[in-house]
Amino acid sequence: MGIIGAGPAGLLLSHLLHLQGIESVVLEARDAKYVQHRVRAGVLEHGTVELLREVGLGKRLDELALRHEGIELRFDRRGHRIDFLELTGRTVTVYGQQEVVKDLIAARISAGGDVRFEIDAVTLDRLDGDTPRMRFRQADTERVLDCDFIVGCDGFHGISRPTIPADVLRIYERLYPFAWLGVLAEAPPSSDELIYAHSNRGFALHSMRSPTVTRQYLQVTPDEDIKAWPDDRIWSELALRFADDTGFVLTKGAIFEKGVTPMRSFVVEPMQYGRLYLAGDAAHIVPPTGAKGLNLAVADVRLLSRGLAAFYADGRTDLLAEYSATALRRVWRVTHFSWWMTSMLHRFDAGAEFDERLQHAQLDYVVSSRAMATSLAENYTGLPFDASWCYR
Numbered sequence: 001m002g003i004i005g006a007g008p009a010g011l012l013l014s015h016l017l018h019l020q021g022i023e024s025v026v027l028e029a030r031d032a033k034y035v036q037h038r039v040r041a042g043v044l045e046h047g048t049v050e051l052l053r054e055v056g057l058g059k060r061l062d063e064l065a066l067r068h069e070g071i072e073l074r075f076d077r078r079g080h081r082i083d084f085l086e087l088t089g090r091t092v093t094v095y096g097q098q099e100v101v102k103d104l105i106a107a108r109i110s111a112g113g114d115v116r117f118e119i120d121a122v123t124l125d126r127l128d129g130d131t132p133r134m135r136f137r138q139a140d141t142e143r144v145l146d147c148d149f150i151v152g153c154d155g156f157h158g159i160s161r162p163t164i165p166a167d168v169l170r171i172y173e174r175l176y177p178f179a180w181l182g183v184l185a186e187a188p189p190s191s192d193e194l195i196y197a198h199s200n201r202g203f204a205l206h207s208m209r210s211p212t213v214t215r216q217y218l219q220v221t222p223d224e225d226i227k228a229w230p231d232d233r234i235w236s237e238l239a240l241r242f243a244d245d246t247g248f249v250l251t252k253g254a255i256f257e258k259g260v261t262p263m264r265s266f267v268v269e270p271m272q273y274g275r276l277y278l279a280g281d282a283a284h285i286v287p288p289t290g291a292k293g294l295n296l297a298v299a300d301v302r303l304l305s306r307g308l309a310a311f312y313a314d315g316r317t318d319l320l321a322e323y324s325a326t327a328l329r330r331v332w333r334v335t336h337f338s339w340w341m342t343s344m345l346h347r348f349d350a351g352a353e354f355d356e357r358l359q360h361a362q363l364d365y366v367v368s369s370r371a372m373a374t375s376l377a378e379n380y381t382g383l384p385f386d387a388s389w390c391y392r
């Protein structure tokens with residue numbers, strides 16, 4: 001098996017295959033340090049955590065992660081709690097993506113796994129034959145690897161998806177007229193749970209990584225110049241957007257990481273071509289408002305590993321043949337949820353008063369209807385892998 005990309009999708013797939021006795025080679029463009037320190041997602045769904053535990057990756061997670069039983073939606077200077085545990089019996093877990101990646105790399109290394117970093121110029125061919133081929137450059141040497149299957153886990157900017165002939169792929173995309181400015185700060189969380197705040201100055205999110213580190217985001221323009229955001233401006237803007245009538249106080253601290261993330265929804269169909277499969281961000285991107293991207297990558301590789309295990313154990317090809325169709329049902333559910341959360345919580349163009357009224361009506365409904373709150377909670381904590389045939 002050839003796997004491109006040592007992000008969460010590629011590394012977890014390699015680990016799951018190893019547990020089934022299937023060997024894989026993972027090719028990664030960056031160095032190991034970079035991959036382990038890239039700051040991204042923070043929220044793991046219930047099912048993601050259960051899976052990580054089941055496959056022996058729960059030790060550090062259980063020591064370091066924070067269990068969250070709900071979130072707060074804040075608007076009109078008032079907070080409203082959505083109680084996930086009470087509504088769904090499920091919780092989410094706050095654990096940085098880079099910690100998941102560290103755990104995965106450690107597991108692959110201790111099992112003697114073949115993960116190669118700093119690999120250049122990966123190209124793919126013979127995808128429609130029985131032995132798809134990867135060519136790449138490793139330490140200035142050109143190499144060729146013939147595989148049974150290749151899985152593109154190389155993220156949104158990878159080479160796998162563009163290798164598929166354009167007339168085979170259908171792309172669905174939505175760009176949003178804003179981005180997120182994200183910071184990590186040495187500051188204890190100002191709330192026990194995440195706060196999603198809708199304000200007339202724009203959206204803000206209060207999240208965390210540990211009892212001493214907060215992760216916070218501000219809605220900004222897509223072309224925002226990060227230099228225009230010295231730390232003081234970030235803190236005062238966060239304070240304004242989180243302000244409520246109970247005197248909420250935001251604890252400040254030293255900001256040690258800052259970045260701007262554009263927002264888009266993107267889905268490609270199908271997620272397979274010949275013996276090439278796509279998983280994770282290589283096949284789809286969601287805006288981060290629903291905290292779904294990493295969890296969706298995990299769901300893809302879980303499904304794919306089952307198809308591959310059935311192929312190697314019994315020669316079955318049906319699960320592999322259905323991979324794209326099955327994965328896409330969850331992908332579109334999550335795409336809808338992420339779009340819905342994004343649309344409800346952000347500020348769109350000034351002057352769009354009709355839209356603002358609609359957002360408000362929707363927020364009001366979510367926090368006053370048990371049915372709507374349950375729908376949010378069910379999606380946020382993650383639809384179970386076995387909830388019905390369609391989310392297998």
Ligand code: RFL
Pocket residue numbers: 004005006007008009010027028029030035039040041042043044097119122153154155156157158159180182261279280281282288290291292293294295296297
């Ligand atoms: P990744 O993590 O992008 O990994 C792809 C890997 O492929 C490598 N690569 C190549 N390697 C070899 N040859 C090439 N030609 C290559 N091209 C690329 C890259 O170096 C990289 O190592 O994709 P993967 O594994 O599919 O994982 C997806 C997640 O990383 C992503 O969905 C999440 O980070 C999204 N996301 C969130 N997801 C959640 O579930 N919960 C969250 O709370 C959450 N918050 C977020 C997020 C993403 C964010 N950013 C920065 C995009 C918050 C933010 C701000």
Ligand code: PHB
Pocket residue numbers: 040041042043194205207208215288289290291
């Ligand atoms: C994070 O902690 O990075 C985070 C939390 C919730 C989101 C997105 C990102 O919706």
